[in-house]
Amino acid sequence: MDQTTPTQIEHAHMLFPEGMQLECGFRLAPVRVAYRTYGTLSAARDNAIVVCHALTGDQYLAETHPLTGKPGWWSRMVGPGLPIDTDRFFVICMNVLGGCMGSTGPRDPRPDVAGEPWGTDFPPITIRDMVRAQKLVVDALGIARLFAVVGGSMGGMQVLEWAATFPDMVFAAMPIATSPFHSAQNIAFNEVSRQAIFADPDWHGGRYWEQGAVPARGLAVARMMAHITYLSEEALTRKFGRRVRRDPYDKAGSLSLFGEIFEVESYLRHQGSSFVRRFDANSYLTITRAMDYFDLGAEHDGDPSRPFHGTRTRFCIVSFTSDWLFPTSQARLLARALNRAAANVSFVEIDSDKGHDAFLLDEPDFDRTVRGFLSGAAEHARIG
């Protein structure tokens, strides 16, 4: 397995020396938020869209990634003439707090102990902390109200938190393939991912940097397991079926019983090994925990509708038929919660066999939904 340390790259960012108060009570300072923008902010500053990335995404939304050399994670959705049209909208994408692509996270030096990174001592953060860090950037850009906040999966959680925490700042919200709270099943999957990292001998109690090591095997296994949950049985069958890479009974091929026999295995191993090159294990732990904490109803007797009472935000909830990680039943809970708050809600379930990852892939009905919802909302907001 690849053992190289992720390369250090200077990411465009804003630095907030005064930092911010976290939900856990800790004052994190300084706070750095790495971000990218696309398109042009209008003179009236009314055409800004924040796109929130998912667990392992980052701010490189619609351009070649400086580390992987691959296209941005949503470059098929965001760009000139695309559904999130950068000829029309000013798009901001920020690396989440706790991440490892330039925003303050566990890999950064801690202010109180010279020469040491935060590591496992990085304070626990929440989805709301991530959103508050993003708001620092939005404020600094002089944007009083966002036209829209859009995101899938954990990005969808941030969309909901934006709308709940700063209702007057969000004109339209598009939570995609997400849920009003992280389910027990999803917490369970995250826990398996974390235990895989802890079980790696290179973990060294989280102080792996002291040994010049990276818990690459644990992180790769975590990614492999998680990746299965992002797909669907149909998608795996369509892509790989039972196809074999090499004939396992071929004596000349000196292949062990547990070598890469099936194509799906080598695909997952590739997913795992390429992931550890760009991600930090402590970031993975911090962010998965933030997802686990997410529950819109937690402060409201379990009622996720209460944060939205009186909201004027227009919502568009999207789910996918084959998504079993954030199934339509959870999207429907969210839709009904927003109905209880008499919010303006659209709710679409897109027919797809691609599983949770469908929101990142080619789904023409989904593209039409994103484009149409934003156009309709722009008409109501009287912009562009």
Added chain:
Amino acid sequence: MRLDQRLIADMIRPGTRVLDIGSGDGALLDYLFRTRGCDARGIEIDMREVTRSVAHGLPVMHGDADHDLAHYPDEAFDYVVLQRTLQAVERPREVLRQMLRIGRHAIVSFPNFGHWQLRLKLLTSGRMPMTAVWHTPWYQTPNIHPCTILDFLMLCREEGYVVEQWMAVDEDGERAPWRRSIRLANLFGEQALFLLRRRGH
């Protein structure tokens, strides 16, 4: 937009909050927003129609009259519209109750089972009547709760709803001339259209 939808739109005051249950292609929503300045939202059971509506920028959610109205707060809307669907829901009386709980007014249209052609066909053939309006055989029809205009009026009386306006229209939505006599409307009207409110409002 169908002519009967135009009649429905004429019942709705500009600038009000409207929920259209069974919004279909969204024609009424679009009309209410663009020409009346209404905050018009839809619920639709057919996912293709939902996707098409949202792709046109209309606020529509997937759902149906029987299961999704209970989640709205009281008087969330000024008007709740149910077009040509009452006869196909599981519990029509409960749906009406919900409509008049979440809305100050309910606008309901339904095909009239009291039409003379249906009466005559049942009388002469002894079989379930089939007409242009009632065109699916009994074993396939989604219309599990057909009623006549008089039946509907009786239900409104029992439930304490005030009929603010009613009209009988033909299938194309042209307003029919029998406006004075409800008995004649029940005999000659193909579709009925009612504007209701709760007593005491």
